[in-house]
Amino acid sequence: MSTVVSLDRISKAYEQKIAVKDLSLQIDEGSMFGLLGPNGSGKTSTIRMMIGITMPDSGAVSLFGKPFTRDSLKQVGYLPEERGLYKKMKVMDQLVFMGELRGLDPAVAGKRAHDWCERMQILEAIGKKTEELSKGMQQKIQFIATLLHDPELVIMDEPFSGLDPVNATLLQDTLIELRKAGKAILFSTHRMDQVEKLCDAICLIDRGHAVLQGGMREVKSRYERNHVVMNFEGDASFLQHPAIARYKNYAGQAEIELKPGANAQDLLREAIGKATITKFELMEPSLEEIFIRTVGEKVDA
Amino acid sequence: MRNILLIAKREYLEQVRGKAFKVTTILIPVIFAVVIAISVLAGKYSGSGKHLVVAANNVTLAEDVRAQLLNDKVADLKVDVIAPTADSDRQELVDEVSQKQIDGFLWLTQDAIGRTAAVYAGRSSGDFSTASRLDDAVDRAIVEQQLTLHRVTADDAANFTKGIKIKTRQVRDGKEVDSSTFGTFIAAYVMAFLLTFTVMMYGMNVGRSVIQEKTSRIFEVMLATVEPKEMLAGKLIGIGAVGLTQLAIWALAAAIFFSSALAATLMTDDFKVQISVPQIALFAVYFLLGYALYSTLFAGLAATCESEQELQQYAPLAAVPVWLSFSMITFIMSNPNSFWSVAVSLFPPCAPIAMFLRIASQFPPIWQIVLSLVLLLISVYFVIWFSSRIYRIGILMYGKRATLPEILRWLRYS
Numbered sequence: 283m284s285t286v287v288s289l290d291r292i293s294k295a296y297e298q299k300i301a302v303k304d305l306s307l308q309i310d311e312g313s314m315f316g317l318l319g320p321n322g323s324g325k326t327s328t329i330r331m332m333i334g335i336t337m338p339d340s341g342a343v344s345l346f347g348k349p350f351t352r353d354s355l356k357q358v359g360y361l362p363e364e365r366g367l368y369k370k371m372k373v374m375d376q377l378v379f380m381g382e383l384r385g386l387d388p389a390v391a392g393k394r395a396h397d398w399c400e401r402m403q404i405l406e407a408i409g410k411k412t413e414e415l416s417k418g419m420q421q422k423i424q425f426i427a428t429l430l431h432d433p434e435l436v437i438m439d440e441p442f443s444g445l446d447p448v449n450a451t452l453l454q455d456t457l458i459e460l461r462k463a464g465k466a467i468l469f470s471t472h473r474m475d476q477v478e479k480l481c482d483a484i485c486l487i488d489r490g491h492a493v494l495q496g497g498m499r500e501v502k503s504r505y506e507r508n509h510v511v512m513n514f515e516g517d518a519s520f521l522q523h524p525a526i527a528r529y530k531n532y533a534g535q536a537e538i539e540l541k542p543g544a545n546a547q548d549l550l551r552e553a554i555g556k557a558t559i560t561k562f563e564l565m566e567p568s569l570e571e572i573f574i575r576t577v578g579e580k581v582d583a
Numbered sequence: 584m585r586n587i588l589l590i591a592k593r594e595y596l597e598q599v600r601g602k603a604f605k606v607t608t609i610l611i612p613v614i615f616a617v618v619i620a621i622s623v624l625a626g627k628y629s630g631s632g633k634h635l636v637v638a639a640n641n642v643t644l645a646e647d648v649r650a651q652l653l654n655d656k657v658a659d660l661k662v663d664v665i666a667p668t669a670d671s672d673r674q675e676l677v678d679e680v681s682q683k684q685i686d687g688f689l690w691l692t693q694d695a696i697g698r699t700a701a702v703y704a705g706r707s708s709g710d711f712s713t714a715s716r717l718d719d720a721v722d723r724a725i726v727e728q729q730l731t732l733h734r735v736t737a738d739d740a741a742n743f744t745k746g747i748k749i750k751t752r753q754v755r756d757g758k759e760v761d762s763s764t765f766g767t768f769i770a771a772y773v774m775a776f777l778l779t780f781t782v783m784m785y786g787m788n789v790g791r792s793v794i795q796e797k798t799s800r801i802f803e804v805m806l807a808t809v810e811p812k813e814m815l816a817g818k819l820i821g822i823g824a825v826g827l828t829q830l831a832i833w834a835l836a837a838a839i840f841f842s843s844a845l846a847a848t849l850m851t852d853d854f855k856v857q858i859s860v861p862q863i864a865l866f867a868v869y870f871l872l873g874y875a876l877y878s879t880l881f882a883g884l885a886a887t888c889e890s891e892q893e894l895q896q897y898a899p900l901a902a903v904p905v906w907l908s909f910s911m912i913t914f915i916m917s918n919p920n921s922f923w924s925v926a927v928s929l930f931p932p933c934a935p936i937a938m939f940l941r942i943a944s945q946f947p948p949i950w951q952i953v954l955s956l957v958l959l960l961i962s963v964y965f966v967i968w969f970s971s972r973i974y975r976i977g978i979l980m981y982g983k984r985a986t987l988p989e990i991l992r993w994l995r996y997s
Contacts, residue, residue, distance in 0.1 A: 297992070335806045335979070352810070360807035366800030370597055382589050383808045427804070 284347060286311050286435050286466035287332060292341030294327055301327040303490040304341070309466050309483070311434070314457065316477040317470040319487035320577055325470045326363060328487065329439055332468075333360055345435065356385045359433035363440045363470075365424050369413040373399075373423055376412065377430060384431035391430060398426040402452065418449050425453060429460075436460060438469040442476060454480065474570040484569075488577045502566050509565040510538040510546060516557035525549045586809045590817025591824065594792065598825045608829055611780065612836065615773060623769075633713060636679070638665040638672055639691035644699070647727055648689070651720035660716075680706055689717055697732075699725055771916070771943025774862070775936050777833070778870060779905050782935060785826040786877030786901060790894050792818060793885035793978070802978045811975040815882060823874055830870065834863075862942060865952070872959045873935035876966055877901055883970025886977030887985040904932035912940060919945045929955045931962040969994065 287309040294302045302324045309315045319325050330336045332343060334350055343350040346357065368376055374395060381391025399405050402422045407415055412423070421444070429436065436457075442450050457467055457480065471477060477484060478498070485495040494501060508527075513535050521529050521536060525544035530537045540546060546564050553559055567575075598604055635652070639645035645666035652662050663685075665672055676688040687705025701721050703714060723744040730740040752759050796802055805814060880900070888894045908927065915924045919941045928937035928947070934955045941947045976993040977985060985993070 330979075333807055335803070355808055358807065360804070362800075362803035362807070364800040365804055367804075368593075368597070368801060369795070369799055370601070371593075379589065379593055380804075383586060383805075424804070 288344040290342040292338040300490050305492050307485050311466050312464045313482040315468045316481035316484040323487045324490040357434040359428040359436045361428040361438040367412045374408050380427040381430045436467045478569045494576050505567045507564050507566050508540040511563045513561040514557040514559050520553040520556045523552050586813045587817040591821035594821030595824050632659050633686040634661040636663045636688040638668045640667045641693045642666040647724035648720050651723050775939045782873040786881050789822050789878035790881030790885040793882050869935040875963045879966045879970040883973040886974040908933045908936035915940045916944045931959045
């Protein structure tokens with residue numbers, strides 16, 4: 283597996299504010315990478331440096347195993363968080379224009395645009411002006427414009443924001459297919475459930491620093507399985523057991539957080555002695571909890 | 584280069600297909616034609632068809648003045664006479680004016696040794712054309728009166744006072760040629776107007792186009808493949824080409840019009856339009872340089888704004904040089920080589936308009952044209968330097984309009 287993106291200790295400062303500090307990460311081909319972090323933590327700044335919109339003050343960016351050149355951008359598809367289309371242009375003209383800018387022949391661009399519109403179920407919009415289309419349709423066209431030149435690296439900044447569930451699923455499926463085809467995919471999002479489901483690796487940024495990164499399984503295994511969800515009937519006094527750090531009891535369903543190093547089996551034995559247990563599950567922490575624990579409670583994301 | 588051309592092509596097609604292009608292509612010549620027609624007709628017929636009263640204590644003087652006034656066929660005046668006058672007549676005349684029975688009256692009093700005092704009272708205070716007609720008429724009547732007193736026959740007296748119309752000719756290339764000052768003036772006026780109009784219109788157009796790309800959030804999408812300078816260059820070339828297309832359409836339409844039969848009947852000796860080849864070439868050069876100056880300036884300013892409304896606040900930056908040039912239009916036309924005319928025509932923001940007015944009235948020395956072009960080029964270079972830096976950073980800044988200190992910091996960044 284070869285490395286598609288490699289950032290080596292890149293930094294960027296604006297005025298007094300440090301946007302990104304000594305950040306390093308690798309993205310492999312055929313993998314999906316989640317870039318996480320609260321608002322203003324430096325996600326977009328990192329992405330902009332990755333594709334040469336801004337230059338890092340220090341550190342090195344490599345794409346496809348070579349130091350960054352604008353030439354390699356022909357193999358990159360980028361969907362920014364602040365994205366738009368030319369309002370007065372017809373959908374087809376727009377897609378062909380974007381394709382041509384990425385080095386496609388107009389005829390090839392036209393053919394591919396047609397195929398993509400069919401796949402995204404928006405063929406009827408092809409001759410309309412952008413301003414006549416619904417927001418959801420415009421977003422689909424933005425995705426097509428990002429993917430039209432069959433990029434090896436797909437970068438999407440908050441791709442799911444503002445999408446309805448149907449279109450979000452459509453996009454998610456498309457991303458999975460792209461991964462299967464060997465593309466490297468990077469996306470940033472606030473939606474931890476999606477990251478948990480889709481990503482092979484993550485990097486969590488806070489105030490410009492990478493505070494947590496690695497493969498999804500590996501990151502999660504760093505955290506203890508110290509969460510218990512149980513359903514029970516009868517006496518709830520076992521919840522006073524010394525292994526429990528905190529708990530919430532919702533009339534027969536308890537969510538329990540264990541003390542560090544505590545043994546869940548002891549708790550189970552105590553509980554069986556006092557109540558009827560219908561469910562006892564020892565859970566790994568969700569990515570959301572990891573996120574909050576790492577970044578702190580102040581997250582406004 | 585490929586990217587620049589693609590962007591230019593997109594911009595060109597979008598603008599040429601747009602409604603605004605079609606409307607302005609048709610409407611601007613129509614507005615020009617109407618404005619010129621109105622100003623020509625108004626100049627010719629202003630103060631005509633008025634009803635005046637000449638009141639004098641001397642009967643012959645009153646009749647002479649009346650005869651002089653009626654001589655002016657264009658004025659088409661209706662003139663009554665009250666003579667000899669009594670003091671009470673004046674109040675009656677005032678009443679008639681205020682009741683709008685007459686437009687005004689001329690009150691003449693001549694004393695025993697022939698000194699004459701004249702007062703004109705009318706409803707409007709600024710009726711200069713009537714005042715100058717009365718001036719002429721009274722002068723001539725008194726000269727005739729004096730001549731007759733000195734035993735000159737009435738016919739001779741009339742001949743002496745007839746006046747001579749001066750024919751204007753121009754010295755060009757060492758030869759004396761017929762020139763119609765009026766036609767040349769109109770042609771220069773139209774070309775200067777057209778130049779201002781198109782330079783400003785297309786300069787603002789670039790600014791608007793930048794704002795639209797910023798508000799529609801297309802910039803970052805584009806910047807993933809093209810560089811800011813390619814976007815800016817493509818935009819300037821595309822919109823500049825739209826401007827040239829429009830000028831070419833107008834030039835073609837004008838050429839067809841002037842070769843038609845209708846034009847031949849309109850173009851009498853008095854109203855001959857002379858436009859030379861160097862004039863057309865310089866028009867194109869001044870258009871391109873003026874456009875480059877204003878459009879890059881507006882592109883830079885637009886990148887610091889958040890909406891078209893905010894951009895409009897910068898419009899006076901373009902308007903002031905235009906006002907300055909146009910407020911000097913008559914001065915430049917009549918004193919094309921004075922210090923101030925030369926200074927204004929060398930000052931880059933005014934150069935396209937002011938120099939063009941000078942070219943129309945009298946071809947300025949070549950060194951002045953070259954100097955004005957060089958100064959214009961230097962300022963275009965500086966504006967591009969300034970704007971491209973602002974543009975590069977401004978297009979990715981969302982949220983609020985940049986303040987001056989912020990803009991200055993952006994300049995230092997790059």
